[in-house]
Amino acid sequence: MGSAGWNRCGERPDEGTGECEQxxxxxxxxxxxxxxxxxAPLRLDEKQVTSGxxxxxxxxxxxxxxxxxxxxEVLDHGFVRLDDAMASDLSVVNAARVxxxxxxxxxxxxxxxxxxxxxxxxHGTPFEHNAFRFHIRAPIFVARxxxxxxxxxxxxxxxxxxxxxxxxxxxxxEDVRTQVGKPGSYSFEPVTDEVAQSTRDELAAVYAAAxxxxxxxxxxxxxxxxxxxVMPVGAxxxxxxxxxxxxxxxxxxxxxxxxxQREIRRYAEAVEELFAAEMPVTYEAFVAAGxxxx
Numbered sequence: 124m125g126s127a128g129w130n131r132c133g134e135r136p137d138e139g140t141g142e143c144e145q146x147x148x149x150x151x152x153x154x155x156x157x158x159x160x161x162x163a164p165l166r167l168d169e170k171q172v173t174s175g176x177x178x179x180x181x182x183x184x185x186x187x188x189x190x191x192x193x194x195x196e197v198l199d200h201g202f203v204r205l206d207d208a209m210a211s212d213l214s215v216v217n218a219a220r221v222x223x224x225x226x227x228x229x230x231x232x233x234x235x236x237x238x239x240x241x242x243x244x245x246h247g248t249p250f251e252h253n254a255f256r257f258h259i260r261a262p263i264f265v266a267r268x269x270x271x272x273x274x275x276x277x278x279x280x281x282x283x284x285x286x287x288x289x290x291x292x293x294x295x296x297e298d299v300r301t302q303v304g305k306p307g308s309y310s311f312e313p314v315t316d317e318v319a320q321s322t323r324d325e326l327a328a329v330y331a332a333a334x335x336x337x338x339x340x341x342x343x344x345x346x347x348x349x350x351x352x353v354m355p356v357g358a359x360x361x362x363x364x365x366x367x368x369x370x371x372x373x374x375x376x377x378x379x380x381x382x383x384q385r386e387i388r389r390y391a392e393a394v395e396e397l398f399a400a401e402m403p404v405t406y407e408a409f410v411a412a413g414x415x416x417x
Contacts, residue, residue, distance in 0.1 A: 198386060
């Protein structure tokens with residue numbers, strides 16, 4: 124929503140809440156965040172994982188060997204890595220307060236109230252003045268769902284220019300499921316261990332045959348851009364995704380929901396955790412507002 128018709132605090136005159144106007148007038152000395160306070164960044168020490176199998180890609184940029192402090196492994200060969208971020212709760216505050224020519228260098232309690240007001244009343248543009256750059260490795264079918272979120276920039280690994288890898292998604296036994304009900308109104312139920320294992324075996328066999336066909340075609344001189352046609356959607360791809368906090372929250376609200384496909388939901392949960400660490404006050408307001416993007 125644009126800023127037309129807001130008062131000096133980003134509040135519409137006819138709303139009459141007064142909360143934002145009062146918080147804007149309130150002044151307090153700048154202070155450092157207490158690490159134990161709700162505004163302090165969350166710690167992801169427990170998520171410092173090694174990049175594992177994701178390092179096998181030959182000739183393609185991947186997560187470095189060793190500890191990757193802002194990397195979360197997802198599924199069997201995937202990951203979400205926060206490559207860089209120009210994002211903070213303060214960026215939201217200053218974007219909102221520029222309407223009356225004010226700028227702050229540190230957050231205080233009034234600023235938290237302003238962020239909660241903006242989120243609750245769905246004044247969204249102040250949440251767009253930041254950027255997250257993620258490096259993601261996911262099955263192709265997950266990436267295709269991801270790319271439907273159009274507010275953001277993408278660059279993807281190309282099998283036209285680089286050789287495909289032999290990493291494919293094979294679900295864990297507990298993730299093999301059956302669909303119960305009609306389209307639009309269905310649920311998923313577990314299958315027997317025998318069906319789950321046979322599913323994994325079938326997928327592995329198809330993947331092996333597809334990759335062998337791909338390698339034969341390439342060895343015969345067939346262009347990679349054509350040989351890639353035999354690769355199934357369970358093959359892993361990787362891409363960079365740059366997005367602002369408002370669009371990121373929209374992605375999380377849809378893809379981390381129970382109605383989303385389980386595989387992309389795992390990725391959305393990883394994105395959500397990294398977002399919460401960078402913008403904890405904004406994240407808390409997002410949750411309090413029912414996980415709906417402003």
